[in-house]
Amino acid sequence: MTDATLPDLVAWVVRFRDLVTEHRDELTELDSAIGDADHGSNMARGMDAVVAKLEATPPATGGELGKTVGMTLVSTVGGASGPLYGTFFLRAGTAIGDAAPLDAAALGAALRAGVEGVVARGKAEPGDKTMIDALVPALDAWDAAASGGASVQEAADAAASAAASGRDATTPLVARKGRASYLGERSAGHVDPGATSATLLLDALRDALAERAAS
Ligand code: ADP
Numbered sequence: 001m002t003d004a005t006l007p008d009l010v011a012w013v014v015r016f017r018d019l020v021t022e023h024r025d026e027l028t029e030l031d032s033a034i035g036d037a038d039h040g041s042n043m044a045r046g047m048d049a050v051v052a053k054l055e056a057t058p059p060a061t062g063g064e065l066g067k068t069v070g071m072t073l074v075s076t077v078g079g080a081s082g083p084l085y086g087t088f089f090l091r092a093g094t095a096i097g098d099a100a101p102l103d104a105a106a107l108g109a110a111l112r113a114g115v116e117g118v119v120a121r122g123k124a125e126p127g128d129k130t131m132i133d134a135l136v137p138a139l140d141a142w143d144a145a146a147s148g149g150a151s152v153q154e155a156a157d158a159a160a161s162a163a164a165s166g167r168d169a170t171t172p173l174v175a176r177k178g179r180a181s182y183l184g185e186r187s188a189g190h191v192d193p194g195a196t197s198a199t200l201l202l203d204a205l206r207d208a209l210a211e212r213a214a215s
């Protein structure tokens with residue numbers, strides 16, 4: 001199994017656009033329960049702008065890719081999720097720089113840098129009912145797989161499964177960060193929209209790598 005190349009990373013971003021577009025109504029419905037009903041449109045609009053930017057100016061390195069995706073999300077998405085996802089891609093891109101192809105350990109380290117950026121920016125901790133509750137378990141599963149000698153594909157499979165479990169585990173939680181926290185106890189009983197889109201981010205990476213393996 002080969003390592004992740006720059007075209008694989010671009011395919012990941014495009015697949016993420018496709019998945020948030022496919023799930024736009026679901027994300028918006030989740031956000032209408034505990035937020036302001038804009039998460040689906042925020043993510044779809046932001047990722048459409050990202051793909052348009054990438055088509056107009058193809059990145060030469062993973063670092064450039066992360067910068068384009070991150071800056072575009074920060075500037076086109078008004079909600080909390082724009083700066084948070086933007087920071088994820090900016091930090092992950094900085095960690096990648098011009099290093100590619102990436103093995104599972106190297107890609108895991110870049111993703112970890114991205115998640116640390118989200119934590120630094122949003123100050124959410126695990127259990128606060130945010131995207132962090134999908135991202136942190138995903139990265140833990142990634143690292144466990146990578147240190148056991150997994151390929152990028154196997155690590156991405158493990159991470160996507162762990163993200164989905166983390167997303168599902170947000171349902172009973174009371175939100176302590178973001179708009180949903182205004183609801184207090186009433187935020188319990190709903191899955192977090194950002195944890196749902198963060199699971200799509202890992203699904204997109206798994207799909208992009210699987211697609212490549214199949215072709
Ligand atoms: P807004 O809340 O500004 O309308 P979105 O609806 O696009 O923005 O995104 C909401 C999601 O953002 C939440 O479901 C949550 O997962 C995530 N989120 C909000 N605040 C934070 C934070 N401080 N840290 C991490 N994630 C957060």
Ligand code: MG
Pocket residue numbers: 031035036037038039079179
């Ligand atoms: Mg919202």
